[in-house]
Amino acid sequence: xxxxxxxxxxxxxxxxxxxxxxxxxxxxxxxxxxxxxxxxxxxxxxxxxxxxxxxxxxxxxxxxxxxxxxxxxxxxxxxxxxxxxxxxxxxxxxxxxxxxxxxxxxxxxxxxxxxxxxxxxxxxxx
Numbered sequence: 001x002x003x004x005x006x007x008x009x010x011x012x013x014x015x016x017x018x019x020x021x022x023x024x025x026x027x028x029x030x031x032x033x034x035x036x037x038x039x040x041x042x043x044x045x046x047x048x049x050x051x052x053x054x055x056x057x058x059x060x061x062x063x064x065x066x067x068x069x070x071x072x073x074x075x076x077x078x079x080x081x082x083x084x085x086x087x088x089x090x091x092x093x094x095x096x097x098x099x100x101x102x103x104x105x106x107x108x109x110x111x112x113x114x115x116x117x118x119x120x121x122x123x124x125x126x
Contacts, residue, residue: 033117048100062089
């Protein structure tokens, strides 16, 4: 009986060591993955901020050009030029909206993935 108990205890300890090792590997993988996701998220936010600033500058330039045309009535700024510029700004706005939607979707997927990894890691630690 004592031999059986010792064998059972040894198997149990071995199982605990393997489980602890697995949890440690999972935790380390999660930390690395989280760090990479954080870096990717921060880079995406930085790019989005830069693109929003660029769009804002373009819109300010458009307003300035339009005001220049209205105030001075300079004929060298033709309606066709203004029309092309408006189209360019409109196209840029469409691109920006599309990129924002893609970014929001990517952020939701990242948050979902992070949440799943947290739940998985939490479950393994119990």
